[in-house]
Amino acid sequence: MQLVDLHKFKISCSNCNLAELCLPRGLSNDEMDELDKVVRQTRPLHKGDHLFRSGDPLSSLYAVRSGSIKLYIHSNDGDEQIIGFYLPGEIIGLDGMEHNSHSCSAVALETSSSCTFPYTQLTDVCKKIPALQDQMFRLMGREISYENKLLLTISKKSAEERIATFLSSLSLRFRQLGFSADEFKLSMSRQEIGNYLGLTIETVSRIFSRFQKKEYIAIDRKYIQILDRPSLEGLCKGNSSDSKNSSACS
Amino acid sequence: MQLVDLHKFKISCSNCNLAELCLPRGLSNDEMDELDKVVRQTRPLHKGDHLFRSGDPLSSLYAVRSGSIKLYIHSNDGDEQIIGFYLPGEIIGLDGMEHNSHSCSAVALETSSSCTFPYTQLTDVCKKIPALQDQMFRLMGREISYENKLLLTISKKSAEERIATFLSSLSLRFRQLGFSADEFKLSMSRQEIGNYLGLTIETVSRIFSRFQKKEYIAIDRKYIQILDRPSLEGLCKGNSSDSKNSSACS
DNA sequence: GGCATTTCTTGATTTAGATCATCATTGACG
DNA sequence: CGTCAATGATGATCTAAATCAAGAAATGCC
Numbered sequence: 001m002q003l004v005d006l007h008k009f010k011i012s013c014s015n016c017n018l019a020e021l022c023l024p025r026g027l028s029n030d031e032m033d034e035l036d037k038v039v040r041q042t043r044p045l046h047k048g049d050h051l052f053r054s055g056d057p058l059s060s061l062y063a064v065r066s067g068s069i070k071l072y073i074h075s076n077d078g079d080e081q082i083i084g085f086y087l088p089g090e091i092i093g094l095d096g097m098e099h100n101s102h103s104c105s106a107v108a109l110e111t112s113s114s115c116t117f118p119y120t121q122l123t124d125v126c127k128k129i130p131a132l133q134d135q136m137f138r139l140m141g142r143e144i145s146y147e148n149k150l151l152l153t154i155s156k157k158s159a160e161e162r163i164a165t166f167l168s169s170l171s172l173r174f175r176q177l178g179f180s181a182d183e184f185k186l187s188m189s190r191q192e193i194g195n196y197l198g199l200t201i202e203t204v205s206r207i208f209s210r211f212q213k214k215e216y217i218a219i220d221r222k223y224i225q226i227l228d229r230p231s232l233e234g235l236c237k238g239n240s241s242d243s244k245n246s247s248a249c250s
Numbered sequence: 251m252q253l254v255d256l257h258k259f260k261i262s263c264s265n266c267n268l269a270e271l272c273l274p275r276g277l278s279n280d281e282m283d284e285l286d287k288v289v290r291q292t293r294p295l296h297k298g299d300h301l302f303r304s305g306d307p308l309s310s311l312y313a314v315r316s317g318s319i320k321l322y323i324h325s326n327d328g329d330e331q332i333i334g335f336y337l338p339g340e341i342i343g344l345d346g347m348e349h350n351s352h353s354c355s356a357v358a359l360e361t362s363s364s365c366t367f368p369y370t371q372l373t374d375v376c377k378k379i380p381a382l383q384d385q386m387f388r389l390m391g392r393e394i395s396y397e398n399k400l401l402l403t404i405s406k407k408s409a410e411e412r413i414a415t416f417l418s419s420l421s422l423r424f425r426q427l428g429f430s431a432d433e434f435k436l437s438m439s440r441q442e443i444g445n446y447l448g449l450t451i452e453t454v455s456r457i458f459s460r461f462q463k464k465e466y467i468a469i470d471r472k473y474i475q476i477l478d479r480p481s482l483e484g485l486c487k488g489n490s491s492d493s494k495n496s497s498a499c500s
Numbered sequence: 501g502g503c504a505t506t507t508c509t510t511g512a513t514t515t516a517g518a519t520c521a522t523c524a525t526t527g528a529c530g
Numbered sequence: 531c532g533t534c535a536a537t538g539a540t541g542a543t544c545t546a547a548a549t550c551a552a553g554a555a556a557t558g559c560c
Contacts, residue, residue, distance in 0.1 A: 073399070073402055081401055095395045097394075098388055098394075126383060138347060140344070140387070141348035142348040147398070148354065154448070155447075156330075156331055189507070198404070200548060202548080204508095205507095206509080209509070221508090237325070237326060440538065449517075450517075450519080452517085452519080452520095453517060454538095456517095459540080
């Protein structure tokens with residue numbers, strides 16, 4: 001009996017403390033039970049494990065449950081572009097809904113776990129539960145807004161502004177998850193930060209050093225501390241003006 | 251009687267020659283009739299007229315019917331980033347679905363018209379017509395994939411590659427609309443092309459001249475002719491490898 | 501525990517594209 | 531039709547960030 005309850009706990013949206021940030025947001029208890037019927041837990045991912053790869057058929061959407069997942073695309077001449085770093089409660093795989101096949105690849109940056117929503121079952125539930133359809137639309141709208149802001153950051157901002165924006169966005173998202181906003185671990189390498197922001201690893205490293213010298217941050221390997229948030233956020237003034245959305249520009 | 255028929259023709263998806271590229275794609279005749287009940291035609295837009303502005307409540311989604319519409323966001327320190335140029339059959343306003351308010355602004359680049367889908371009515375119809383929900387998901391997935399590719403282009407490609415990618419994408423989209431793929435008019439200024447691609451107007455102008463010298467294109471003011479498509483497309487090798495999606499990277 | 505590999509930092513140099521500066525066209529408008 | 535403003539082309543110069551080049555530190559592996 002205990003085992004059954006434990007099992008149920010592990011795969012249920014109703015009992016998940018991320019529910020309010022995640023796919024089930026806005027659902028009634030009855031509606032969440034319907035969603036619970038389709039959600040599955042995937043085996044834990046280790047650093048470097050792929051959740052899916054570009055070209056795979058879209059079998060499922062995924063919610064990050066713990067850890068962090070990087071999405072990236074690659075061009076046919078070998079360039080790679082990281083699209084985002086996804087934290088618990090965030091949904092990945094949405095880009096695959098165009099052609100029912102993934103156009104990004106998703107890889108774990110550290111030991112991570114995710115919840116799996118088999119795609120056809122999920123869309124069937126959406127057809128039955130209007131509130132879930134609304135939430136899907138909201139999540140996809142969020143992804144589009146997020147990319148709009150990232151585009152602005154990469155296309156119009158200096159290297160310092162890009163990195164300040166990246167750090168304060170991560171900080172905000174950690175706070176929303178109930179973690180410290182002032183001290184956290186970067187699960188991605190300097191190389192990955194640079195790729196994501198359209199900079200080289202050397203530039204990222206130099207700007208981290210510069211921010212440390214100015215005492216905006218303290219950084220030790222992957223552990224970062226925000227020391228002077230106002231100065232850091234002053235550098236992000238270029239963020240999109242819609243403050244409600246500012247979390248998206250990670 | 252004639253007048254009534256004409257009126258009906260003007261606002262009906264069932265009679266629209268863009269239906270297969272646009273929101274009603276994949277709907278049966280009966281389903282299209284349901285969509286026809288909510289679609290409205292907006293008054294024509296003149297060059298510079300806004301369809302909506304960042305911050306406006308999301309009252310509707312829009313399909314471009316004729317002409318071309320530019321979407322852009324602005325940061326709170328005055329930077330502006332053009333997100334895309336939208337042609338007939340393409341849907342705009344999707345980013346607003348996160349918070350029920352537009353986070354982009356939409357402005358006509360030339361005399362244009364659009365079809366209006368009042369948002370709450372549209373989502374209600376989606377709840378009744380599964381095929382329409384599927385199509386909405388596809389369209390939003392397309393927008394996400396499009397932005398992924400644009401991000402790659404802006405972040406990783408040289409100025410020449412960006413412009414070659416821009417031109418061949420426009421060309422492809424014109425062909426899909428049944429227009430010439432080899433001769434078309436650019437409805438946007440050099441300034442706007444530069445803003446979109448993360449380049450200055452001078453760089454855009456210089457690269458157009460360079461492409462003309464190499465006889466890749468002929469350009470006269472806003473009129474452009476593709477002379478050497480293979481060379482031009484050779485420069486786009488950096489496009490995302492998923493060839494099905496290549497149209498998105500405009 | 502020690503060696504090898506990867507990741508990161510920092511300095512020197514280069515460069516693609518930005519900025520600055522004209523000038524030429526084009527188009528709008530009284 | 532002529533003036534004025536906006537748009538575009540092109541050359542000269544500058545600069546932010548890339549590239550090249552060592553080292554240093556951390557991590558993984560036997």
